[in-house]
Amino acid sequence: MKKTRISNNDQGQEDRISSLPDVLLISILSLTDTKLAVQSSILSKRWVNLWTMIHILNFDSSLHNIGFDTFIDKVFTYGNVSVKIDSVNIKVADHNTIARVFHYAMSHSVTKLSIDTCQNLCRYYPITCDNSSNTLMSLTLKGMLNFGRFPKFDNLVSLRLERVKIIESELFSCFPNLEELVLVDFKLPGDLYGLEVISFRLLRLTISSCYCNFSGHQKLMLLTPKLVFLNLQGLIPVNLEAYEAPLLETIRIDHCYPVATMHRRGASRKIMQ
Template identity: 30%
Template sequence: MEHKRKIGGERLRNRDDVLNEDRISELPDDLLLRILSSLPTETVIATSVLSKRWRSLWKMVPKLKFNSEDHKSDHQRFSEIVYRSSLSHKAPVLESLHLVVRDKTEALDVGIWIGIAFAHHLRELVVDLHNQEEAYAIFPSVLFSCDDNTLDSLELKTSILLEFPSRVCLKSLRKLHLDYVVFNDQESVCNLFSACPSLEDLFVERKSNIDVEIFTIAVPSVQRLTIVDEFPGNGDEGYVINAPSLKYLNIKGLEWVESCLIENAPELVEAKIIDVTYVNNENILVSLAGVKRLSLHSLPFEVKYPTGIVFYQLVFLELLTPKERNILSLMLDSCPKLQILKLINPTDCFATRRACPVGWEWSQPKCVPECLLYHLETFVWTKYAWQRDDEKEVAAYILKNARRLKKGTISTLAIESNKLERLEKRYEMLNVLANEVRGSVSCHVLFEADSYSYKSGYYVPHKFSFTLGTTEKE
């Protein structure tokens, strides 16, 4: 009995030793630094009290993150922490510095903190200066005047005024993200973009006409460009894009913007145009004639459709627009090599009922488009309005004339399962469409008609699909 007690006690001590064992400290420095890099810098500094080994380890962490919101009642202490931490840093290369500053008095010190970081060969800089007073802080342009800066990625957010009276140097910069910053003038825009000969990824989110009326993006090296401008303009402003290396373009907004001129983008492969509704010039579509993939999510679609335009390279087309508009008919006629067609109905019921402009109603092409006869292989219609005759007319036309179609998927919005009459009517309407004449004998068309119910306060979806006149539940 005594022997068993000794064995039991020894096992208990061994278990406690395992639980109390500091296994994290046994990890190699490289792994520990990687772990610490994901934490706020103040938390990293706090590890210095753990043991002798941890005392200076935090100084080698290659990423620094500071947020003044953690010091709402003591702004002076926040400034001291950032300043001392930056000076104490020992890593040969500072991979990133993230600064979130919410007090306009602290914003005055941002230039000093960034200057110290540049001395450590900073690669990524993120600065967010949003404050409740909405007062703009002038970003110290002198920081970008040095030829030896190693900045690879720059992200500037809100309440920042950019003033570049002369050219600066950002020769290593590959990624630039400008989020609601304000330029002092057009010259500042030009001087910044011309200072980035290696820039590949540019993201610009702004408020129309808040700083410069014609926002010119002339960057020969940029390959990926995103413009977001969802604030209504007054009709005088616009965008000019000159990007000979551009491959991917994403534009969202531009409400009541006078123009969006794409002067030079011969390498453009993929474009996504969202909510660009009232641009008055045709250039925005003409400049996209060479793309291979195009998504048009504009409602209502008021952009002028150019006469005689042909999308010779287009193989993928996605449209978000009420199907009674003739944009679909025009696009089918203009895309001779189209292989994939995706139609998406808007979830906004009001938008689908909005009166369409004269001349944009769906009209069947006089001749079957070349893409339907020889190339279209995939047809997808999401949120298909099964109760509308004009929707059925469009779907039936595509299914009847797409001779090379291999796969089709038509899905509707879910209906509550207790509305039996509506569910039966939907099935009846979809089954009629399923039995329409097909242009392709090998085509498999899947109809997805989901429903849902509420049980104990939870949303319970029910998958339901069928092909032709048969049904198959999942």
């Protein structure tokens, strides 16, 4: 009778994942929610401290029935202090948790921060920052947040605001090196005369739907001399005025209000749909 050979893999003895080098395992854990990364520590002694080496923290309050704040505090406390956290991404509704995570990102030189509060559909929360930042390069805010003027963020190059309420007319000049700005489904309060985008290094600007009580007097004013790409989409019930845009190469317009005005080096021209 011919004997059948049973491999280690058939016997369940071969663990190919654990045989991968640490650097690859850490990269894999960085792609998962941090809760799952921490839970991996029970797999074997090899995995006990791997989660403390990840450079990206992903938090989602929907994965926690209770104790979400406690879990975040433990991650911040027991993480490896010699490992620099590059990116923090969080989905949460509680305002106190938002403030805690924002403070952590500012005080630990995080370069990329994303906060998603879309789980909250009740009220707008203010998001503020008392200290300037020289390290944050990318900031994404999504959900019911009141966004006002920040201290100076010297190295921020990418800013995305989605569903937020912009409560001040001029707030982008505090990001002097901003290169890309994306505004999606944002809201302007009725008492705001308009929105000014003043940025002398901005290259790309996308605006997709703005919600306000259109009176015919609210304006979107651009002072972006290095702008090369402008994209307007959806509902934008404001008058566009753009000054000094000599480098503008691409204009994409697909919105509900047909006419905007662009002033370029003193001369004006109309941009049609």
